């Protein structure tokens with residue numbers, strides 16, 4: 001990835017942080033973006049202090065104008081983005097469908113779905129305008145493949161991310177742009193702090209054949225593979241990263 005620019009949203013912690021570090025290790029200039037400036041800057045400093053290349057941009061993916069401005073600034077300063085990881089996302093308090101408050105639904109859709117759309121659209125526009133044969137990975141979830149009681153809005157957003165990924169893969173294959181998704185099971189990050197212990201225990205004891213949570217670095221490795229040349233015939237795919245759960 002030497003000499004190429006890689007964008008990661010929500011790169012201040014968890015899967016996004018591990019991905020930013022991985023891509024920097026592969027030689028990319030990583031555009032670290034997050035709403036949490038302290039975390040985002042810390043990841044950027046970690047990369048540059050160890051000899052890698054990174055730049056930090058504050059970015060709320062739900063803010064359409066901010067996404068457009070951010071990509072304009074990135075293009076001007078660093079040139080076209082070759083690799084993009086649309087990772088930023090939130091969890092949410094569990095609620096059955098009849099109990100979901102419309103404002104909570106809207107916030108979930110704004111960040112976990114429309115946020116991915118905003119970034120995906122800006123990335124594809126930039127790639128088409130600069131004839132860049134780029135690769136994009138959207139971070140979905142096992143909740144993008146299955147219903148999850150209490151997770152209606154998260155599940156709806158993550159299913160939609162897979163639909164968007166498949167459609168983008170078909171629309172831009174001829175332009176040399178590959179678009180894939182990853183579907184992690186539970187991974188050790190901040191987002192699962194809101195998940196009740198009994199749910200995580202059940203997951204580890206009975207649902208996941210490997211009987212453990214995933215690690216952010218394991219998801220980052222798979223994302224790097226999907227972005228790299230070794231997956232050159234893969235597009236529109238949703239890769240399960242789940243310790244065997246879906247089997």
Ligand SMILES: NC(=O)c1ccc[n+]([C@@H]2O[C@H](COP(=O)([O-])OP(=O)(O)OC[C@H]3O[C@@H](n4cnc5c(N)ncnc54)[C@H](O)[C@@H]3O)[C@@H](O)[C@H]2O)c1
Pocket residue numbers: 009010011012013014015016033034035036039059060061062087088089090091111115139140141142183184185186187188189190191192
């Ligand atoms: N951890 C899991 O078990 C798991 C499983 C499946 C999918 N995922 C998905 O992985 C992605 C990353 O989550 P994580 O587990 O690393 O959690 P995390 O909370 O550690 O990281 C999420 C990051 O996104 C940032 N963020 C939140 N809202 C944002 C916004 N509006 N704009 C920009 N950045 C924003 C946060 O500041 C944070 O740095 C999410 O899309 C999540 O849904 C996580």
